[in-house]
Amino acid sequence: xxxxxxxTPGGSYPxxxxxxxxxxxxxxxxxxxTAIALVTNPTVxxxxxxxxxxxxxxxxxxVLRIELPDGEAHKDWPTLxxxxxxxxxxxxxxKAVIVALGGGVVGDMGGFxxxxxxxxIRFVQVxxxxxxxxxxxxxxxxxxxxPLGKNMIGAFYQPISVEIDTDVLATLPAREIAxxxxxxxxxxxxxxAEFFAxxxxxxxxxxxxxxxxxxYAIQRSCELxxxxxxxxxxxxxxxxxxxxxxxxxxxxxxxxxxGQWLHGEAVGCGMVQAAELSALTLGLPPASVARVxxxxxxxxxxxxxxxxxxxxxxELMQVDKKTEGGQLRxxxxxxxxxxxxxxxxxxxxxxxxxxxxxxxx
Amino acid sequence: xxxxxxxTPGGSYPxxxxxxxxxxxxxxxxxxxTAIALVTNPTVxxxxxxxxxxxxxxxxxxVLRIELPDGEAHKDWPTLxxxxxxxxxxxxxxKAVIVALGGGVVGDMGGFxxxxxxxxIRFVQVxxxxxxxxxxxxxxxxxxxxPLGKNMIGAFYQPISVEIDTDVLATLPAREIAxxxxxxxxxxxxxxAEFFAxxxxxxxxxxxxxxxxxxYAIQRSCELxxxxxxxxxxxxxxxxxxxxxxxxxxxxxxxxxxGQWLHGEAVGCGMVQAAELSALTLGLPPASVARVxxxxxxxxxxxxxxxxxxxxxxELMQVDKKTEGGQLRxxxxxxxxxxxxxxxxxxxxxxxxxxxxxxxx
Numbered sequence: 271x272x273x274x275x276x277x278t279p280g281g282s283y284p285x286x287x288x289x290x291x292x293x294x295x296x297x298x299x300x301x302x303x304t305a306i307a308l309v310t311n312p313t314v315x316x317x318x319x320x321x322x323x324x325x326x327x328x329x330x331x332x333v334l335r336i337e338l339p340d341g342e343a344h345k346d347w348p349t350l351x352x353x354x355x356x357x358x359x360x361x362x363x364x365k366a367v368i369v370a371l372g373g374g375v376v377g378d379m380g381g382f383x384x385x386x387x388x389x390x391i392r393f394v395q396v397x398x399x400x401x402x403x404x405x406x407x408x409x410x411x412x413x414x415x416x417p418l419g420k421n422m423i424g425a426f427y428q429p430i431s432v433e434i435d436t437d438v439l440a441t442l443p444a445r446e447i448a449x450x451x452x453x454x455x456x457x458x459x460x461x462x463a464e465f466f467a468x469x470x471x472x473x474x475x476x477x478x479x480x481x482x483x484x485x486y487a488i489q490r491s492c493e494l495x496x497x498x499x500x501x502x503x504x505x506x507x508x509x510x511x512x513x514x515x516x517x518x519x520x521x522x523x524x525x526x527x528x529g530q531w532l533h534g535e536a537v538g539c540g541m542v543q544a545a546e547l548s549a550l551t552l553g554l555p556p557a558s559v560a561r562v563x564x565x566x567x568x569x570x571x572x573x574x575x576x577x578x579x580x581x582x583x584x585e586l587m588q589v590d591k592k593t594e595g596g597q598l599r600x601x602x603x604x605x606x607x608x609x610x611x612x613x614x615x616x617x618x619x620x621x622x623x624x625x626x627x628x629x630x631x
Numbered sequence: 632x633x634x635x636x637x638x639t640p641g642g643s644y645p646x647x648x649x650x651x652x653x654x655x656x657x658x659x660x661x662x663x664x665t666a667i668a669l670v671t672n673p674t675v676x677x678x679x680x681x682x683x684x685x686x687x688x689x690x691x692x693x694v695l696r697i698e699l700p701d702g703e704a705h706k707d708w709p710t711l712x713x714x715x716x717x718x719x720x721x722x723x724x725x726k727a728v729i730v731a732l733g734g735g736v737v738g739d740m741g742g743f744x745x746x747x748x749x750x751x752i753r754f755v756q757v758x759x760x761x762x763x764x765x766x767x768x769x770x771x772x773x774x775x776x777x778p779l780g781k782n783m784i785g786a787f788y789q790p791i792s793v794e795i796d797t798d799v800l801a802t803l804p805a806r807e808i809a810x811x812x813x814x815x816x817x818x819x820x821x822x823x824a825e826f827f828a829x830x831x832x833x834x835x836x837x838x839x840x841x842x843x844x845x846x847y848a849i850q851r852s853c854e855l856x857x858x859x860x861x862x863x864x865x866x867x868x869x870x871x872x873x874x875x876x877x878x879x880x881x882x883x884x885x886x887x888x889x890g891q892w893l894h895g896e897a898v899g900c901g902m903v904q905a906a907e908l909s910a911l912t913l914g915l916p917p918a919s920v921a922r923v924x925x926x927x928x929x930x931x932x933x934x935x936x937x938x939x940x941x942x943x944x945x946e947l948m949q950v951d952k953k954t955e956g957g958q959l960r961x962x963x964x965x966x967x968x969x970x971x972x973x974x975x976x977x978x979x980x981x982x983x984x985x986x987x988x989x990x991x992x
Binding site for chain 2: 347351354355358359361385386387388389390411412413416418419421422423424425426588589
C-alpha cells in the first residue's frame with residue numbers, strides 16, 4: 271500500500287492507495303464513532319455497496335445507507351438535504367462518521383454534509399472514479415452548485431482519511447478514464463514537466479489501466495496536489511494553479527448545461543484553450559501548445575471547444591470564483607511544468623475564443 | 632470604547648463595545664474588500680439601516696443591501712438562499728465582506744452565508760439585540776434550522792470583528808431585554824459566582840438599560856464567553872457548559888414551535904429546570920435553586936415551563952446535539968459559578984419534568 275500524507279492548517283490526513291483497499295475500510299473508522307453513514311449513489315452502490323458495507327460492518331457499528339441520485343445535475347441543495355434528513359431521522363449524533371463512496375459529486379456532497387451537520391462531523395473519502403481519486407478527494411474542497419454557478423456554496427473541510435482502491439477503476443466507462451487522466455496530466459503541466467513527459471510515454475498503459483502505471487499516476491498526482499494544498503489550504507495563492515483549464519472548463523459545463531460534458535473532459539479541453547492563451551500572453555512555445563493538444567487528444571478528451579459565442583463565453587467566465595474586482599484571471603503557463611495565476615488581456619482572450627468558433631465551422 | 636479580544640484556532644478577532652459604534656462601521660472593513668453586503672431584516676433596517684449604510688459608504692465601496700424576512704421561523708435554507716442569490720446576481724467575489732446587522736437570526740444566517748459563499752468570505756457581526764451582543768455574536772457558531780431540529784446545519788466560522796453599539800438596545804421590546812439578560816446571568820451561574828451576585832444587585836439597573844450597568848454586563852459576558860471559546864472552539868469539552876439551560880430551552884422552542892417563546896426566554900426557563908435537576912443529581916443547595924428562580928423571574932423571564940408532557944419532553948431532548956450514543960447529557964451546577972457536563976439519571980429528569988406538569992395544573 272502507498273500512503274501520501276496531506277498536511278493543512280485545517281487538518282492532517284493520510285491517503286491510502288492499494289488494490290483491494292475497499293475490503294479494509296473498517297481501519298478508517300475511529301474507535302469512538304457512534305455510527306457510520308455510507309453516502310453513495312445507486313450506480314456505485316450496485317458495484318461496490320455490499321463490499322463496502324460488509325467491510326464497515328466489521329467495526330460492529332451501525333451502518334446507515336444514504337443513496338443520492340446520480341450525476342452533477344443533482345449536486346444541489348435538495349439532494350444535500352436528503353443526507354441531512356436521513357442523518358436526523360436516524361438520530362446520528364456528532365460522533366457519527368460519514369463515508370463518501372463514489373465519484374466527485376458524492377465526495378463533494380458527502381464532505382459538505384459532514385462539514386455542516388451539527389457544524390461538522392468526521393468523514394472518510396472513498397473515491398471510485400479516477401478523477402475523484404486524483405483530484406477532488408485531495409484538498410478538502412466540498413460543496414454544491416447554485417443555479418448561477420458551479421461550486422458556489424461549500425466549505426474547505428478535510429476528511430480524516432482518503433481510501434483509494436485502484437481495482438474499482440475496472441468498472442468505469444472509457445470517458446470517465448479520459449476525464450480523470452486530464453487532471454493527471456494537468457499536474458505535470460503546472461508543476462512537474464518530468465511527470466508530463468512520463469505521461470506522454472505511458473499514455474497507452476494509462477488508458478488500458480495497466481496496474482503499475484495507473485497506481486504511479488494516482489500516487490504522483492496525489493503527492494503533487496498534496497504539496498500544493500499543504501502550501502495553501504484556502505486558495506489565497508499557490509493553490510489557484512490547480513485550476514489550470516478550469517475557467518474555460520467551467521464555462522463549457524455551465525454553457526452546455528451541467529452533465530453534458532464530464533468535468534474532466536471540460537477541463538481537458540479548457541487546458542488546450544489555456545495553453546493557447548498562454549502562447550499569446552506568456553510566450554509558451556507553439557511546440558509546447560502542440561504537446562498539450564496531442565496528449566489531451568491521446569488520453570481521449572475532446573479538444574474542440576463548443577461554439578458558445580464569444581460574448582457568452584466571457585459572461586460565463588465572469589461569474590467564476592477566479593474573478594477579482596470584475597477582472598478575468600487565468601492560470602497560464604510560461605512553459606510546461608510552471609504556472610502563474612494572472613489577469614489576461616481581453617484582446618488575447620477574444621482571439622482564443624474566436625479561433626474556437628472558427629474551428630468549429 | 633471597550634475591546635474584548637477573542638482567540639480561537641479558527642481565527643482571532645476583536646469585539647468593540649461603545650455607544651454610537653454604528654457610525655464607525657467603516658473601520659471594520661478591510662482595505663482590500665471589493666464590496667460590502669449588508670445582511671439585515673426590515674425591522675432592523677428601519678431603525679438603523681440608513682445609519683449603517685451611510686457609515687459603510689465612507690469606505691467608498693459598493694454597499695449591497697440584503698433584507699431577510701424577520702424571525703426564527705425564517706432561519707432556514709430558502710431564506711439563506713436569498714443571500715446566495717443576491718451575492719451571485721450582483722457578482723460579489725471572494726474578497727467581498729458580509730456585514731450582518733441584526734439579532735441572532737441575522738447573525739447566524741449572515742455568518743453561515745459567509746462561511747459557505749465561495750467556500751468562505753469575510754464577515755463582520757453587528758448584533759442589535761442584547762442576546763446577540765452577549766451570546767450569538769461571540770464564538771463563531773453559525774447556521775440554520777432543519778425541520779427536525781434547531782441549528783442542525785451550520786459551521787464554526789469566526790467573524791473578522793464584532794461591533795457592538797449599546798445605543799441600539801433602546802429600541803428593543805422589554806421581552807428581548809429579558810431574553811438577553813437570561814444569557815447574561817447564565818455566565819455568572821456557570822463560571823463566575825461574583826458576576827451572578829453583581830447581577831442580583833443590579834437587576835433593576837439592567838432592566839432599565841442603565842448605560843454603565845448594561846455596558847459592564849455586555850463586556851463581562853463577552854469576556855467570559857471569549858474565555859470559554861478560546862479554550863475550546865469546537866465544543867469538544869469546556870465549551871459545552873455554555874449550553875446551560877439550553878437542552879430544556881431547545882425542547883421548549885421545538886415543542887411549542889419556533890418563535891412562540893424567544894430563545895432567551897426558553898433558556899431562562901430552562902436554566903431554572905437545569906438548576907432543579909442539579910439539586911437532584913449534584914446536590915445544588917435548595918437556596919441556590921431559589922436564587923436562580925428569583926433572578927430569572929426578576930429579569931422578566933418566564934419560569935414556568937410549558938406542559939409538553941414528559942414523553943414529548945424526552946423525545947425533543949433526544950434529538951438535541953448534546954446526546955451522545957443516545958444518552959441524555961446536561962450541563963449541571965454543583966454550586967453557583969461552577970458547571971459540569973454529564974449524563975443525568977432518567978429518574979431525576981422525569982421528576983423535574985413531572986413537577987413542571989403538576990405546577991401548571
